[in-house]
Amino acid sequence: MNVVVLVKQVPDTEGNRKLDPGDHTVDRAAVDPVINYIDEFAIEEGLRLKEAHGGEVTILTVGPERATESIRKALSMGADKAVHVLDDALHGSDALQTAHVLAKALGTLEWDVAVAGSEATDSRMAVVPALLAGLLDVAQLTQARKVTVDGSSVTVERVTEGGYEVVEGSTPAVLSVVEKINDPRYPSFKGIMAAKSKPVTVLGLSDLGLDQSDVGLANAASEVVSFENAPPRQAGQIVKDDGSGAVQIADFLAAKKLI
Secondary structure (H helix, E strand, O other): OEEEEEOOEEEOOOOOOOEOOOOOOEOOOOOOEEEOHHHHHHHHHHHHHHHHHOOEEEEEEEOOHHHHHHHHHHHHHOOOEEEEEOOHHHOOOOHHHHHHHHHHHHOOOOOOEEEEEOOOOOOOOOOHHHHHHHHHOOEEEEEEEEEEEEOOEEEEEEEEOOEEEEEEEEOOEEEEEOOOOOOOOOOOHHHHHHHOOOOEEEEOOHHHOOOHHHOOHHHOOOOOOOOOOOOOOOOOOOOOOOOOHHHHHHHHHHHOOOO
16 A cells, blocks of 8 residues: 655744744744644554555655755654655645645655645644545545555544544545544654655656646735734733622623623
8 A cells, every 4th residue: 555644844833933924924934843743643644554554655745945854754753755845936825726736746656545634733724635635536534533444445433523423435545634543653763864865756846747827825816915913911810809709700701791
């Protein structure tokens, strides 16, 4: 089974993330970049599928030069190779454009299952796996907490508000996973050293049959028109109970129109 894991490099959620006032895109230089948190669970699931069914795991990333750092970490976890779609014209691309680029990149590979995290921490849209499946006209099995493969059949337990539902599809298929699915492994020293020699194929837009009019901020279907920073958190109100504490709290909640 050939598995492709979609990995995105994002600004660290522990840092002070912000938008660039110049073009209203994410200021990726302001915070250290890391692998998108839920994508680590996707990497782990891809490795487990390989261990159970054979084949290889390919990491696929669309991002700037610095995304190489995240690619190498994914390779050090055990993936076999990587494809990095790198082109300055991609800056500011929205979810629709990104899904289109990923679809073209998958067209250069032999794959049975593409695995992604359910959402990215920098956008929180959770739509790219579904968009990708639609563009490729393949099965989409999203929000998976468990994946089972039997030949060309893929079954997942899909998380819902009330529990989970069992969904089945055939390969090729696009999966997205949630953090409940597994515990990602840590890169070993041996894995870190081996990652340095694993192949990474770099593709530009022309390699995918695309041009600048297909991607980028100027051609995106959505845009951030304006934004403002959230105001600093103000000090709370302390209630000292002198016998009227309950009344003071009720008055405070009523003033906020909470009761």
